[in-house]
Amino acid sequence: MRAAWRHVICFCNFGLSMEIYGTSYSRALRALWMACEMEVEFVHHPLAVERCAKDPDYLSINPAGTIPALVDEGFVQGESLAINLYLARKHGRLWPEDEQGQALSLQWSFWGQASLEAPYVSWMEHGQWLPEALRDAAEQKRAAQALQRPLDRLEQALRDRPYLLGHAFTVADLNVAGISTRLPHAVNG
Numbered sequence: 086m087r088a089a090w091r092h093v094i095c096f097c098n099f100g101l102s103m104e105i106y107g108t109s110y111s112r113a114l115r116a117l118w119m120a121c122e123m124e125v126e127f128v129h130h131p132l133a134v135e136r137c138a139k140d141p142d143y144l145s146i147n148p149a150g151t152i153p154a155l156v157d158e159g160f161v162q163g164e165s166l167a168i169n170l171y172l173a174r175k176h177g178r179l180w181p182e183d184e185q186g187q188a189l190s191l192q193w194s195f196w197g198q199a200s201l202e203a204p205y206v207s208w209m210e211h212g213q214w215l216p217e218a219l220r221d222a223a224e225q226k227r228a229a230q231a232l233q234r235p236l237d238r239l240e241q242a243l244r245d246r247p248y249l250l251g252h253a254f255t256v257a258d259l260n261v262a263g264i265s266t267r268l269p270h271a272v273n274g
């Protein structure tokens with residue numbers, strides 16, 4: 086146990102078999118949110134973004150060097166949205182019972198990753214996240230333009246229903262919302 090982050094345990098209870106690595110100020114927030122929705126106890130190791138690609142202990146868990154990672158009874162998984170799909174399926178929560186609903190949960194998760202994340206991240210970086218000296222107004226404008234299409238798609242999907250799959254909150258909503266957590270704040274100022 087050489088690294089300090091290994092000693093930080095949140096949502097405490099010792100002897101638990103599920104662990105999530107990654108600070109909540111990162112994409113690990115998605116998996117942390119999901120784990121809370123599952124109402125299962127877990128240990129949180131809030132590993133910093135700057136450390137995950139360099140820490141040999143962490144690299145031995147997730148060779149990709151990115152956060153989050155899940156360790157569940159010895160099973161290791163990376164990729165935040167895949168972690169969430171695994172947890173939903175395993176615990177049978179936020180997971181539709183019908184195959185079509187399950188397929189749509191995959192569809193929205195892949196859509197979020199492929200179509201929403203990149204323009205959202207670029208827009209947030211150049212609007213808020215980067216130090217002011219590194220922000221590029223033209224880049225932010227380009228990102229806003231690129232965001233329009235996925236946002237229109239979401240508007241359309243939610244026009245006649247409160248959640249993406251209908252009347253129940255599912256992993257599809259959590260994954261899409263988890264990709265764009267700051268969107269309402271950014272849009273509303």
Ligand SMILES: N[C@@H](CCC(=O)N[C@@H](CS)C(=O)NCC(=O)O)C(=O)O
Nearest residue numbers: 111112134138151152153164165166
């Ligand atoms: N597609 C991955 C992306 C993970 C990712 O890039 N996480 C960032 C933090 S938000 C990270 O680990 N950055 C550190 C690095 O790439 O060195 C996922 O959703 O889990």
